Amino acid sequence: MKLEIKDLTKRFGSFTANDGIDLTIEPGEIHCLLGENGAGKSTLMNMLYGLLDPTSGQIVIDGEPVTFATPKDAIAAGIGMVHQHFMLVPVFTVAENVMLGREQTSAPGVLSRRRASARVRELSSAFNLAVDPDRLVEDLPVGVQQRVEILKALANEAKVLILDEPTAVLTPQEIDELMAIMRRLKEQGTSIIFITHKLREVKAIGDRISVIRRGKLVGTADPSASEAELAEMMVGRSVSLRVEKENRTGGDVVLRADQVTVIDPRGHQVVKDVSFEARAGEVVGIAGVQGNGQTELIKSLLGLVKPDAGKVLLNGEDISRHGTRKSLEAGIGYVPEDRGHDGFVGEFSVRENLVLDLYRSSEFSHAGTLRHDAITANARHRIEEFDIRTESMETPVGSLSGGNQQKVVVAREFSRPLEVLIASQPTRGVDVGSIEFIHKRIIEERDTGTAVVIVSTELDEIYALADRILVMFDGRIVGEAGPDTPREEIGLMMAGAHQSTEESA
Numbered sequence: 001m002k003l004e005i006k007d008l009t010k011r012f013g014s015f016t017a018n019d020g021i022d023l024t025i026e027p028g029e030i031h032c033l034l035g036e037n038g039a040g041k042s043t044l045m046n047m048l049y050g051l052l053d054p055t056s057g058q059i060v061i062d063g064e065p066v067t068f069a070t071p072k073d074a075i076a077a078g079i080g081m082v083h084q085h086f087m088l089v090p091v092f093t094v095a096e097n098v099m100l101g102r103e104q105t106s107a108p109g110v111l112s113r114r115r116a117s118a119r120v121r122e123l124s125s126a127f128n129l130a131v132d133p134d135r136l137v138e139d140l141p142v143g144v145q146q147r148v149e150i151l152k153a154l155a156n157e158a159k160v161l162i163l164d165e166p167t168a169v170l171t172p173q174e175i176d177e178l179m180a181i182m183r184r185l186k187e188q189g190t191s192i193i194f195i196t197h198k199l200r201e202v203k204a205i206g207d208r209i210s211v212i213r214r215g216k217l218v219g220t221a222d223p224s225a226s227e228a229e230l231a232e233m234m235v236g237r238s239v240s241l242r243v244e245k246e247n248r249t250g251g252d253v254v255l256r257a258d259q260v261t262v263i264d265p266r267g268h269q270v271v272k273d274v275s276f277e278a279r280a281g282e283v284v285g286i287a288g289v290q291g292n293g294q295t296e297l298i299k300s301l302l303g304l305v306k307p308d309a310g311k312v313l314l315n316g317e318d319i320s321r322h323g324t325r326k327s328l329e330a331g332i333g334y335v336p337e338d339r340g341h342d343g344f345v346g347e348f349s350v351r352e353n354l355v356l357d358l359y360r361s362s363e364f365s366h367a368g369t370l371r372h373d374a375i376t377a378n379a380r381h382r383i384e385e386f387d388i389r390t391e392s393m394e395t396p397v398g399s400l401s402g403g404n405q406q407k408v409v410v411a412r413e414f415s416r417p418l419e420v421l422i423a424s425q426p427t428r429g430v431d432v433g434s435i436e437f438i439h440k441r442i443i444e445e446r447d448t449g450t451a452v453v454i455v456s457t458e459l460d461e462i463y464a465l466a467d468r469i470l471v472m473f474d475g476r477i478v479g480e481a482g483p484d485t486p487r488e489e490i491g492l493m494m495a496g497a498h499q500s501t502e503e504s505a
């Protein structure tokens with residue numbers, strides 16, 4: 001199927017999010033879409049998938065102009081999309097989810113459970129997806145859940161598959177597996193539109209690479225273009241892809257986790273007797289596959305969950321029963337992994353979100369009254385410093401692009417004096433230009449003597465920042481390594497060395 005986008009424009013009020021975009025997706029090609037945060041990639045994809053109405057322009061499939069009122073129309077025309085947030089029902093099996101996908105699109109011939117199972121098995125083996133139709137979705141690792149989404153699209157006979165930042169949530173091994181699946185889809189004639197911020201991936205798999213900047217198509221490159229060239233096309237200036245830093249050993253212990261154990265609401269020990277320390281002026285990188293206890297460990301450091309055993313000490317004082325506000329006030333900065341849930345309030349403006357947990361400080365309030373001038377001046381400064389792309393400081397954060405939402409959270413947490421900075425996936429969904437900036441700021445924070453703890457599933461990020469690397473697997477810290485340890489070694493520890501799972505085998 002040949003998909004043509006002709007002079008497509010989308011305006012939100014006076015703001016032009018897509019400006020006369022022309023793009024052709026050839027049958028069986030992997031077409032990568034690159035662009036800085038807020039460039040307009042998701043807007044373009046949402047028009048292709050019937051979620052947004054174009055302001056002007058055309059979508060043409062095999063020479064015929066089409067219009068999509070809803071995703072149902074797009075699906076019927078052969079377009080599938082895997083969103084960043086999966087649309088699966090966790091308590092249903094894989095086959096049930098695939099059935100549900102068919103019902104929701106009113107595709108001809110709603111599948112029975114038995115036929116759905118058989119269809120899943122058939123597609124799974126044709127594309128080597130290794131998905132068991134009878135497993136509950138909630139029991140599957142993220143990477144396998146993503147394959148279920150791909151399966152759903154294939155069951156609806158997608159000929160063009162849109163993958164919106166699919167690798168942001170995957171481990172290095174899962175990314176390799178996804179790439180193999182993408183190649184297989186391509187061999188069988190499916191076209192893929194692949195959105196990512198990772199230039200390495202684009203070069204590894206793309207047939208062509210289109211770059212969008214501020215709503216306009218800048219150009220289409222081929223994969224022989226260097227990472228530096230692509231980065232420059234994206235942001236319009238040269239970007240340094242590696243942080244300049246010297247490794248540090250750290251001073252006094254600032255934060256100490258002492259035999260911390262956390263039991264989740266289902267009674268599982270998710271953090272098992274974890275001890276580590278973060279020293280002044282060092283970056284401790286916690287590497288690990290998503291779901292190995294990092295999230296709960298971090299929450300326990302902040303008082304968002306109380307450890308079931310053990311202690312958290314800040315400068316020697318036990319803060320594990322303090323509660324979050326006190327921890328933040330005591331000088332812990334926090335960039336959460338789930339920014340939408342823990343990082344900002346979507347309905348509040350950019351200006352308000354930039355002081356969310358700081359508004360009680362003397363800088364922003366006096367005798368119980370907010371100092372609006374100071375709050376506004378702070379917003380103006382941070383928006384410029386962090387290059388937050390927003391129509392105005394009054395825009396609700398919920399309507400910013402994903403990467404710009406992340407910049408709001410990071411900007412706020414970096415704007416106060418910190419003893420400890422705890423950042424979980426600090427650059428998730430953030431473009432290369434902003435990664436460069438955030439990484440530089442993290443190192444500057446370290447160099448002022450802050451103890452920094454970075455949790456990341458991105459080995460590139462761990463290597464770029466960490467002075468010391470801890471690896472978490474199955475709730476425990478299974479290894480500590482220096483910043484020069486080979487990737488494979490860390491990768492093996494992250495995978496639990498020889499304890500491979502059925503799905504990732």
Ligand SMILES: Nc1ncnc2c1ncn2[C@@H]1O[C@H](COP(=O)(O)OP(=O)(O)OP(=O)(O)O)[C@@H](O)[C@H]1O
Pocket residue numbers: 012015017035036037038039040041042043044389390399400401402403404429
């Ligand atoms: N419903 C909306 N109303 C107003 N503005 C919007 C709406 N949806 C998107 N925008 C704006 O359009 C611009 C493009 O956003 P879009 O989500 O397409 O960017 P993106 O390239 O996908 O960015 P990211 O890499 O950060 O995900 C942003 O400035 C965003 O704030």
